[in-house]
Amino acid sequence: MQALFRLFKEYWGILWRPSVYYSLGFLTLGGFVAGIIFWGGFNTALEVTNTEKFCTSCHEMRDNVFVELKDTIHYSNRSGVRASCPDCHVPHEWTHKIARKMQASKEVWGKLFGTIDTREKFLAHRRELAEHEWARLKANDSRECRNCHNFEFMDFTRQSKRAAAMHSTSLASGQATCIDCHKGIAHKLPDMRGVPGW
Amino acid sequence: MPIRSLPLLMFAVIGLVVAAEVDYPLDAPGPDGRRPGGTLTQSMPAPPLANDENKDLKRERNYPDQPPTIPHTIRGYQVDINGNKCLSCHSRANSARSQATMISITHYMDRDGQALAAVSPRRYFCTQCHVAQKEVQPLVGNSFETIDKLLQDDANAAQKP
Numbered sequence: 001m002q003a004l005f006r007l008f009k010e011y012w013g014i015l016w017r018p019s020v021y022y023s024l025g026f027l028t029l030g031g032f033v034a035g036i037i038f039w040g041g042f043n044t045a046l047e048v049t050n051t052e053k054f055c056t057s058c059h060e061m062r063d064n065v066f067v068e069l070k071d072t073i074h075y076s077n078r079s080g081v082r083a084s085c086p087d088c089h090v091p092h093e094w095t096h097k098i099a100r101k102m103q104a105s106k107e108v109w110g111k112l113f114g115t116i117d118t119r120e121k122f123l124a125h126r127r128e129l130a131e132h133e134w135a136r137l138k139a140n141d142s143r144e145c146r147n148c149h150n151f152e153f154m155d156f157t158r159q160s161k162r163a164a165a166m167h168s169t170s171l172a173s174g175q176a177t178c179i180d181c182h183k184g185i186a187h188k189l190p191d192m193r194g195v196p197g198w
Numbered sequence: 199m200p201i202r203s204l205p206l207l208m209f210a211v212i213g214l215v216v217a218a219e220v221d222y223p224l225d226a227p228g229p230d231g232r233r234p235g236g237t238l239t240q241s242m243p244a245p246p247l248a249n250d251e252n253k254d255l256k257r258e259r260n261y262p263d264q265p266p267t268i269p270h271t272i273r274g275y276q277v278d279i280n281g282n283k284c285l286s287c288h289s290r291a292n293s294a295r296s297q298a299t300m301i302s303i304t305h306y307m308d309r310d311g312q313a314l315a316a317v318s319p320r321r322y323f324c325t326q327c328h329v330a331q332k333e334v335q336p337l338v339g340n341s342f343e344t345i346d347k348l349l350q351d352d353a354n355a356a357q358k359p
Contacts, residue, residue: 071274072274073273160252160270161253161254162254162296184276184283185274188280189280189281195281197295198282198285
């Protein structure tokens, strides 16, 4: 540990000292390589937090939302294609992803201080948490749903009449987006009093 | 041997004799229809799960105050203290947007026939009375005749002589 610390201190020193021995070429190349390593490491670390295993490693998620997801079509279905937590909750594009991760840090804060560490506390905060997700999906036109469900390729003739009627009107014209009609698709709903349409 | 346990002993002996002598099979054949074949104690393979009927075609009602069956799937529809998914389409306010049949006035009435402002609590849990259908053949026959059929039969009978 101490050796590691010394090494780090030395490296830090080198970083801040003006270069005497090393050529400019070496420095740029070295910087480039170090950049790749750090970037890769950062993204790898990010990827680890982007798995269902990570999401459900804390009991708040495992005992509340995860058990509820298990009954739904996005966990178990005929074709075996499924959606995991990050599929719906974390954007794919890098900039959006980072933005969402920054927000999520607040949720980790909540974890550390036990804001939702019992089922009762979770239920008490559920509406607020759900509102955040609704607002996010509404604002980005349900981008995460559309990563898998592409409107362009929906065959209305194969959908139920109710589905086709809605999808070919409100959805097609852009008046409504997936989350407007499909709230509670993956989890139990919070108290819906006052939510438009309920 | 104490005299008191004698009756017990006799019962046990008679019981044994009777049990040995039963001339009907204890393991009767299973009722045909639901699970054809097999006997009562045999477990038969379960029939495959049928799909929900989802044709979106309203069915005929057999009498005017029959709760209509649900012509669409209701998989995952939440009806509990937090919300009622059915009402998000069938309530007065939402039925225009969803083009679903509006729940009738009876759903707003308490048991004294008094109309309330919102859905009556006794009508809140829709699947108590309305049920989705499966794509299966009926297991047992049904000889129910609607009142129209009876009236028609009457009229036809009156014309005959």
